[in-house]
Amino acid sequence: MTTFALLRNNHDQSLLTCEFNPSTVKLAKSTSWQTPRAKNAKDHPKPQFVGTGPQTLTINLLFNAFDRTGAPAATAVPEAVKTLFAWTCPVKNPQDPLHPQPPVISFEWGANAMVTGFLQNVEIEYLLFNPAGAPVRATATVMIQTLPTEVQGTNPTSGGITGRRSVQTSQADSLASIAQREYGDAALWRAVAIANDVEDPGRVPPGTRLLLPPRAQAVALAAVGGDPR
Known part of the structure; x- marks a missing residue:
């Protein structure tokens, strides 16, 4: 059974619809540890915690125009791919050109899944072409790096906010x-x-x-x- 999901660019509220009926959804999160060097030690010292990495969501999306006819079908898949690649580019901010920000993307799938972050990686595989050579079916492997849900030091009495x-x-x-x-x-x-x-x-x-x-x-x-x- 075909189900649909949405990718929403929160910067300009543009939408991208895809077919989504996954067998698996991959979540990942990393941490960083550092082991200091110790000369003349019989054993290596204990590792020291450096920090946590961001959480990522990796999903496989299907863009399919095989059942359609006419000019829109010939451009539907290439336009979807073009949009995904464009969403990996930073948002222009004339007030702060030295610190570009990625567009914030929301992944919406029914009422059960919604992730907000930015596109860290996009890989496209074309699966089917029409007689004119235009792709009419493609899968996109998309990695979304989620935004933090908690911000350290947001209380004005707790030391302030870094990077301001x-x-x-x-x-x-x-x-x-x-x-x-x-x-x-x-x-x-x-x-x-x-x-x-x-x-x-x-x-x-x-x-x-x-x-x-x-x-x-x-x-x-x-x-x-x-x-x-």
Whole structure:
């Protein structure tokens, strides 16, 4: 039985539909340990924990236009492949050209599976071609690196958020306009407010220097922080 799944680009809300009826779904997560060198030791020292790696989801998707006819069928599979490859490219951010961000992708499969992250790897295998040589069936092996669900140090009293940039407000600025300009999402004003311990988001004096968490941390802050007013 054929079931369908969706890949959604949260940056521009574009959608990509695929056939998905997996026999297996592969999840992976890594950790890093370091064993220091010890001269003249009878045995090697204990390994020291360095940190955890991100979780990844690897899935096989099917794009099939074999049953269709006409011009759309000849372009459906190539366009889907083109879209997947395009989603591996960084999102242009004119406000921060030195720190490009990957587009955030959501994988949606019924009500039972939804993963949000970015495309770490895409491999395409063409399986069938029409008489004109256009691919009409292809499988895509997609690896999605999930975004963190918990952000370390998001509480203003716990040591702050690492990797932050800053911006100075002008007379015309609001937290929403800053979030829209810096992240492309005005709803992330809550994250800016939480990161800077702003009690009244409507009263931020011009000239205030605001710290901006990285976008992944901002998304997590806005999701768990609620309304700071």
